[in-house]
Amino acid sequence: MTGDYLRFVGRVMLMFFGSVCAAFAAVTSxxxxxxxxxVADDMGFGDLGAYGHPTFRTPQLDRMAAEGQRWTQFxxxxxxxxxxxxxxxxxxxPVRNGMTSNRRRVLTAHAAGGLPPEEITIAEVxxxxxxxxxxxxxxxxGHLPRYLPTRQGFxxxxxxxxSNDELVAKPWRRAFQRRDYWNTSLFYEPxxxxxxxxxxxxEITVERPVDQRTLTSRSTDDALDFIGRRGEQPFFLYLAYHMPHVPLFVSEEFAGRSExxxxxDALAELDDGVGRIMTTLREQGMAQNTLVVFTSDNGPWTVFGSHGGSAGSLRGDKGSTWDGGNRVPALFWWPGTVAPAVVRDLGAGVDLFTTIARIAGAPVPEDRQIDGVDLTPVLRTAASGGRGFMPFFRGTTVWAVRDTRFKMHLATQLGFGLETPRMEHEPPLLFDLLDDPSESRDVAASHPEAVARLREELDAFLDHLTHGPDQLVEQLPES
Incomplete structure (x- = not known):
């Protein structure tokens, strides 16, 4: 062997052992x-006791809110x-990676697309x-194999x-095709x-159709099993409960539990599941080294009446760009690290990627635009921080924007499932959300400077907003 070859082999071995040592250090540090x-599904801003609901009982999440941070503008x-x-x-x-569309609201069970493999998830990081x-x-x-969690860093x-309502079985599909499908027994007597x-x-189906009465309990059980098998290795668990998205199901133990x-009942079972996880963390001595975040994916689906949640004092619901469709509960809990407080700064679900990466000491990708801001300074000190600008998309279009005080609407429409026309607003509507969180008093005439500033911020935002290929529109043939 030549000296150059030996030096090459030596460098390779050094790099190999260096990476092994680094990985070992990362695992055991x-x-x-x-x-x-x-993440709850379709839980409204006003659904938890900690957020003011007078009837729903959520003692475990309320305790989490009291011991950690409760964000009110998330x-x-x-x-x-x-x-x-x-x-x-x-x-x-999501417009950057095509995960939103003007033709379809969500991925269906027949969708040909999904989260593009070239995207980097927080699980991969x-x-x-x-x-x-x-x-x-x-x-x-994405339900096709190349889009499943096991191909996306998990x-x-x-x-x-x-979703638990995405694929109606053949004998009942005609009922789902009605324009007022939310008035059928599919949802109210599911x-x-x-x-x-x-x-x-x-990537293997083990039960079909799943007994939906077990969705919450088996998710909690699987979460506890995952936590229990980790040993000394740090872990990231993404626990996305199906409830309280319609159709609502609960186990026999929780049927009729609430008033x-x-x-x-569905909220009570979800709340109990969170409590079981928190109790395990305390009993296993893991609480001081575990960040727990609780939030919802969007606002409540109020078209379902008593089977939908509450946005509290906020206007609108799921699918709309009013605050009721977008503002959600957000709780952060990490004893000894997250400073207990009620936080009134702006935060968003898109910020969780950057925040979690920073907390884990992992690098944030630099080869693409990352829109999330780092919320860790607020979490650790409860000092002012967060984001200063928030866009509100409907499909691929920005319909509204806000800063730390004002929200400007260029167009409005009622939420998902309601057949109402889009209303254009010129001049735009403007609401002072600190004084009027229900967006009921238009103050555009008295604050023209706020309208002008938000227009400028929106124009600057749109100048750098890229659009990826629509992942939602293409459908596979239905069986």
Whole structure:
């Protein structure tokens, strides 16, 4: 062998052992906390006791709010499921990667697209940093194999590939095609066999249709199993509960538990699941080294009446660009690190990518536009911070924007499922959200400087907003 060859081999071996040592250090280092991101489905801003609901009982989440931070101006990355989850996991507005569309609101069970493989999820970032990664519950970012969680940075997955109402079984599809489908027994007297929903483990279907009465309890059980198998390795757990998205289901143990109907029952079972996880962290001595985040993917679907949630004093609901469709509960809990407080600064689901990466000591990708801001200074000190600008998309178009005080609407329309026309506003509507969170008093005439400033900020934002190919529109043939 030549000297050059030996030096080459030596460099390769040095790089190999260096990477092994670095990986081992990342896995065993105590300064890399565990992270659990819990996401409810269609939970409204006003659904929790900690956010003022007078009837729903959510003692575990209320305790989490009291011991950690409760954000009161935190927004989902979009006003419906698929784009909101894409924003949360990639730190990018979903229009950039085609995960929002003007023709379809979410990925269906027949969608040919999904989260593009070239996107970088927070699971991929953390796995590179030595974390074990798990996804449990609802995915809804692509059901074909190349889009499943196990191809997007997650070591393991147990759950459903899409929403629990995405695939109506053949005998009942005619009812779902009605314009007023939300008035059918599919939702108000649901049975699991109405919906042909698979439960998967990694990439294998293990039950179809899944017994939807078990969705919440089995998600919690699988989360506890994942946590219990981690040992000394830091972990990232993405726990996406299906409830309280319609159709509502609860286990026998929680049926009739609340005094607020099945929606209250579903919240009670979800709240109990969060409590079981928090109790495990305390009992296993993991609480001081685990960040737990709880939020929702968008606002409540109020068209379903008592089967939908509450936006509290906020206007609008799921699918709209009013605050009721976008402002969601957000709780951050990490004893000894997250400073307990009520935070009134702006934050968003898109910020969780950057924030979690920073907390884990993992690099944020520099080869693409990352839209999330780092919220860790606020989490650690409760000092003022957060974002200063928030766009509100409907499909691929920005319909409204806000700063730390004012929100400007260029167009408005009622939420998902309601057939109402789009209303254009010129001059735009303007609301002072600090004084008028219900967006009921237009103050554009008395604050022309705020309208002008927000127009400028929107123009600057749009100048740098790229659009990826629409991932939602192409459909596979239906069977």
């Amino acid at each position: 105590s300064d890399r906390p565990n992270v659990i991101l819990i 927004y989902a990355g979009a006003n419906v499921c698929t784009p909101s989850r894409a924003a949360m996991l990639t730190g990018r507005w 953390l796995r590179e940093a030595g974390y074990a990664t798990g996804a449990i519950g609802k995915w809804h970012l 070591d393991e997955f147990s759950g459903t590939p899409y 049975r699991s066999e109405y919906w042909d929903i698979p439960w998967m483990r990694n 607020a109907g099945i929606y209250g």
